Amino acid sequence: MEQLVTYLARALVDQPDQVGLRVSEVDGARLFELKVAPEDVGKVIGRDGRTVNALRTLLGAAAHKQGQKARLEILDDRRAAPAPSAPPGSDAQ
Numbered sequence: 001m002e003q004l005v006t007y008l009a010r011a012l013v014d015q016p017d018q019v020g021l022r023v024s025e026v027d028g029a030r031l032f033e034l035k036v037a038p039e040d041v042g043k044v045i046g047r048d049g050r051t052v053n054a055l056r057t058l059l060g061a062a063a064h065k066q067g068q069k070a071r072l073e074i075l076d077d078r079r080a081a082p083a084p085s086a087p088p089g090s091d092a093q
Contacts, residue, residue: 001062001070005032008055013040029069032059041076 002021010016018037023030036044045052056072063070 001030001059001066002032004062005034005055005059005072008058009034009036009044012043012051013037014043015040026071029071030063032070032072033075034072035075035077038077041074044074 002023006019006021009019009021013019013036015037018035018040020035022033022035024033025031034044043051044055046054052072052074059070059072
């Protein structure tokens with residue numbers, strides 16, 4: 001299943017060499033955490049989340065076929081970054 005997710009993600013993005021996948025066990029299911037370049041996050045998520053939902057459906061079907069459960073999460077470094085601060089001397093409130 002790891003190869004399936006990695007293959008599909010690399011096919012979707014502009015920087016396939018920056019695709020990373022971490023797999024762990026959480027609550028009896030396999031958690032797949034997909035990390036891509038910040039500028040490729042939108043391509044993997046897709047309009048209204050359609051692309052990531054399609055990836056989740058494929059992963060779920062592959063997992064079900066093997067008698068497992070699986071979840072896919074997209075790691076987005078942009079949300080973890082602090083908000084840009086106002087330049088010194090400005091009265092941003």
